[in-house]
Amino acid sequence: xxxxxxxxxxxxxxxxxxxxxxxxxxxxxxxxxxxxxxxxxxxxxxxxxxxxxxxxxxxxxxxxxxxxxxxxxxxxxxxxxxxxxxxxxxxxxxxxxxxxxxxxxxxxxxxxxxxxxxxxxxxxxxxxxxxx
Amino acid sequence: xxxxxxxxxxxxxxxxxxxxxxxxxxxxxxxxxxxxxxxxxxxxxxxxxxxxxxxxxxxxxxxxxxxxxxxxxxxxxxxxxxxxxxxxxxxxxxxxxxxxxxxxxxxxxxxxxxxxxxxxxxxxxxxxxxxx
Amino acid sequence: xxxxxxxxxxxxxxxxxxxxxxxxxxxxxxxxxxxxxxxxxxxxxxxxxxxxxxxxxxxxxxxxxxxxxxxxxxxxxxxxxxxxxxxxxxxxxxxxxxxxxxxxxxxxxxxxxxxxxxxxxxxxxxxxxxxx
Amino acid sequence: xxxxxxxxxxxxxxxxxxxxxxxxxxxxxxxxxxxxxxxxxxxxxxxxxxxxxxxxxxxxxxxxxxxxxxxxxxxxxxxxxxxxxxxxxxxxxxxxxxxxxxxxxxxxxxxxxxxxxxxxxxxxxxxxxxxx
Amino acid sequence: xxxxxxxxxxxxxxxxxxxxxxxxxxxxxxxxxxxxxxxxxxxxxxxxxxxxxxxxxxxxxxxxxxxxxxxxxxxxxxxxxxxxxxxxxxxxxxxxxxxxxxxxxxxxxxxxxxxxxxxxxxxxxxxxxxxx
Amino acid sequence: xxxxxxxxxxxxxxxxxxxxxxxxxxxxxxxxxxxxxxxxxxxxxxxxxxxxxxxxxxxxxxxxxxxxxxxxxxxxxxxxxxxxxxxxxxxxxxxxxxxxxxxxxxxxxxxxxxxxxxxxxxxxxxxxxxxx
Numbered sequence: 126x127x128x129x130x131x132x133x134x135x136x137x138x139x140x141x142x143x144x145x146x147x148x149x150x151x152x153x154x155x156x157x158x159x160x161x162x163x164x165x166x167x168x169x170x171x172x173x174x175x176x177x178x179x180x181x182x183x184x185x186x187x188x189x190x191x192x193x194x195x196x197x198x199x200x201x202x203x204x205x206x207x208x209x210x211x212x213x214x215x216x217x218x219x220x221x222x223x224x225x226x227x228x229x230x231x232x233x234x235x236x237x238x239x240x241x242x243x244x245x246x247x248x249x250x251x252x253x254x255x256x257x
Numbered sequence: 258x259x260x261x262x263x264x265x266x267x268x269x270x271x272x273x274x275x276x277x278x279x280x281x282x283x284x285x286x287x288x289x290x291x292x293x294x295x296x297x298x299x300x301x302x303x304x305x306x307x308x309x310x311x312x313x314x315x316x317x318x319x320x321x322x323x324x325x326x327x328x329x330x331x332x333x334x335x336x337x338x339x340x341x342x343x344x345x346x347x348x349x350x351x352x353x354x355x356x357x358x359x360x361x362x363x364x365x366x367x368x369x370x371x372x373x374x375x376x377x378x379x380x381x382x383x384x385x386x387x388x389x
Numbered sequence: 390x391x392x393x394x395x396x397x398x399x400x401x402x403x404x405x406x407x408x409x410x411x412x413x414x415x416x417x418x419x420x421x422x423x424x425x426x427x428x429x430x431x432x433x434x435x436x437x438x439x440x441x442x443x444x445x446x447x448x449x450x451x452x453x454x455x456x457x458x459x460x461x462x463x464x465x466x467x468x469x470x471x472x473x474x475x476x477x478x479x480x481x482x483x484x485x486x487x488x489x490x491x492x493x494x495x496x497x498x499x500x501x502x503x504x505x506x507x508x509x510x511x512x513x514x515x516x517x518x519x520x521x
Numbered sequence: 522x523x524x525x526x527x528x529x530x531x532x533x534x535x536x537x538x539x540x541x542x543x544x545x546x547x548x549x550x551x552x553x554x555x556x557x558x559x560x561x562x563x564x565x566x567x568x569x570x571x572x573x574x575x576x577x578x579x580x581x582x583x584x585x586x587x588x589x590x591x592x593x594x595x596x597x598x599x600x601x602x603x604x605x606x607x608x609x610x611x612x613x614x615x616x617x618x619x620x621x622x623x624x625x626x627x628x629x630x631x632x633x634x635x636x637x638x639x640x641x642x643x644x645x646x647x648x649x650x651x652x653x
Numbered sequence: 654x655x656x657x658x659x660x661x662x663x664x665x666x667x668x669x670x671x672x673x674x675x676x677x678x679x680x681x682x683x684x685x686x687x688x689x690x691x692x693x694x695x696x697x698x699x700x701x702x703x704x705x706x707x708x709x710x711x712x713x714x715x716x717x718x719x720x721x722x723x724x725x726x727x728x729x730x731x732x733x734x735x736x737x738x739x740x741x742x743x744x745x746x747x748x749x750x751x752x753x754x755x756x757x758x759x760x761x762x763x764x765x766x767x768x769x770x771x772x773x774x775x776x777x778x779x780x781x782x783x784x785x
Numbered sequence: 786x787x788x789x790x791x792x793x794x795x796x797x798x799x800x801x802x803x804x805x806x807x808x809x810x811x812x813x814x815x816x817x818x819x820x821x822x823x824x825x826x827x828x829x830x831x832x833x834x835x836x837x838x839x840x841x842x843x844x845x846x847x848x849x850x851x852x853x854x855x856x857x858x859x860x861x862x863x864x865x866x867x868x869x870x871x872x873x874x875x876x877x878x879x880x881x882x883x884x885x886x887x888x889x890x891x892x893x894x895x896x897x898x899x900x901x902x903x904x905x906x907x908x909x910x911x912x913x914x915x916x917x
Contacts (some may be wrong), residue, residue, distance in 0.1 A: 742787070
């Protein structure tokens with residue numbers, strides 16, 4: 126199995142609802158350093174899993190819709206806590222939609238899966254992986 | 258699959274028995290930078306795999322029993338080399354016990370697995386992963 | 390010259406005023422991974438520049454006053470943009486006050502300087518250094 | 522499952538054929554920071570997955586055959602683009618050959634798999650994993 | 654003193670002349686992960702040392718002239734070894750020219766100095782710092 | 786000013802005397818990831834501050850005398866706590882002796898200074914810098 130990973134980041138504000146979050150129930154924020162991994166069993170004739178330039182561009186596009194925003198105001202997350210887990214899944218699902226739409230090229234349609242990891246600090250991260 | 262990872266560290270002394278270890282048969286030590294990962298198929302109603310505060314606290318508790326010690330004197334490892342692999346498994350198993358005991362909350366009982374990675378330097382690490 | 394550095398982090402929301410900030414004028418947030426460095430020409434009789442436990446505790450205390458907050462609402466920054474540079478200086482100055490107040494011990498009063506570095510992402514950081 | 526990982530690096534020149542590579546079709550180069558992971562279900566009587574010294578030495582040996590070279594001139598890659606994916610697989614396969622030849626010791630013959638990750642920059646990497 | 658640092662990278666081929674370089678006399682390559690630091694005694698009215706967006710854009714522009722190239726063919730380095738030290742100085746000097754030309758804004762003309770660090774692997778780096 | 790930095794590591798056991806050290810008064814250990822930096826105002830005719838191969842070899846040699854040892858038994862540190870600060874200075878001084886003895890070559894005698902940084906974990910480090 127091959128995996129190609131590209132890194133970018135996003136800076137957002139948000140708050141959480143639920144006693145489990147303690148002081149994080151207040152409005153605060155985070156930098157998420159995002160690693161998006163594309164997995165496939167085989168390489169295409171050029172010797173790649175995915176066009177890394179396109180992968181980086183699609184990741185940037187997906188993150189641009191979240192960047193410099195207060196996620197509490199984003200309808201996409203209405204009624205949900207935007208925990209690192211939830212945001213990781215949202216990014217992975219949006220990337221999967223881009224793959225299915227052909228934005229990463231025809232070859233990318235054969236990808237086996239996507240994993241998205243968000244580092245929220247030097248000591249905590251969350252990730253979500255799914256099939257394609 | 259979701260994964261949440263928290264990082265902490267421990268500083269220990271130990272020695273190894275066996276020619277394979279060469280100069281590491283002498284009493285020496287290590288800083289282990291420890292990443293504990295908790296994996297689950299679903300999020301709870303708060304949108305989390307596990308209460309990250311509790312996860313960090315339980316990891317800290319498990320590491321406190323090892324920290325600032327000479328593992329050669331620790332009965333838990335009697336008759337065993339405290340290689341990075343062995344210590345990784347011990348930490349993972351102790352965290353699993355804490356999960357089963359409910360220390361990470363009721364929702365954590367649904368966790369699918371735990372992985373523990375120990376970086377012993379910038380060029381070497383070992384990990385152990387297990388089901389819950 | 391000796392330097393001792395301890396790392397911690399803080400997660401905040403804020404917005405910026407000024408066209409130079411472009412989309413960062415909107416309410417967003419950041420994780421700042423903070424490195425606080427204490428510099429001194431000589432070691433004390435114990436062989437340390439500063440009690441690293443106290444240094445870490447004081448850094449944690451200074452960051453606790455900022456953590457999980459919207460800095461736009463913090464009177465300490467009224468009328469100022471809370472850029473990474475500004476927050477680095479504020480943390481350095483508060484740590485300097487703690488040193489002068491004796492919170493890091495008598496020996497720490499001989500420290501030559503403090504530097505505070507804030508990583509806001511994997512590709513951007515700012516720091517401030519000052520004499521004591 | 523246990524995993525032991527060792528890190529080393531290699532510095533190579535190469536060029537790519539294919540429009541997908543854009544400016545990387547020109548002769549350029551890369552530092553690959555290489556993580557080789559050895560996975561096994563059980564520890565040997567010494568408490569190790571693999572002799573980490575031997576693992577590091579074999580990785581170094583495999584990389585020495587590539588280091589300080591123009592991969593465009595390496596017959597091993599004739600007719601293929603030496604993408605990060607391709608080089609990761611080549612290193613993994615050569616390490617697997619070394620394991621099968623007994624270079625990592627008899628116990629290593631029980632290893633379950635190998636994974637090789639190449640970081641080509643702070644924002645891009647590729648990996649290949651295979652069974653043994 | 655304030656410092657703002659932005660990171661980017663460049664992938665180049667080159668060879669060295671001189672016995673001191675051993676096997677690196679052959680054509681090979683490197684990824685340089687480049688940290689460009691801008692230093693100033695004071696913040697401008699917006700609370701910044703330098704417009705970080707402009708700083709990143711200028712660094713990207715300077716690196717674009719080197720990226721995906723064989724530095725042996727670059728007239729700018731004719732008759733010189735393109736060691737990490739030499740490339741660090743070249744990047745710093747080109748950034749200084751951009752500052753003096755006003756490309757980073759009027760306020761940036763008050764900058765005190767620039768430092769450029771190039772990580773060529775996980776175990777080696779070189780940097781050059783200069784006044785402005 | 787140019788700086789060249791090489792990284793290596795050492796794994797040691799030790800204990801501390803003094804109440805300030807709390808639980809670290811017990812026998813424990815550490816991995817120190819060591820960065821040795823060599824600074825000089827000018828490059829030699831080959832375009833280097835120092836032969837990086839020799840620098841890495843000398844650092845390895847200096848660390849070999851400490852590696853896999855209990856520093857409590859090392860006469861070089863008799864009567865002193867082997868704090869991270871103390872060990873950083875010892876390594877810097879030993880490297881300086883090697884430079885003065887010509888082990889890094891004649892050109893290295895013109896070096897301006899040395900700095901040695903020891904990371905003892907992901908959250909704590911100490912360094913010592915000195916003139917040559």
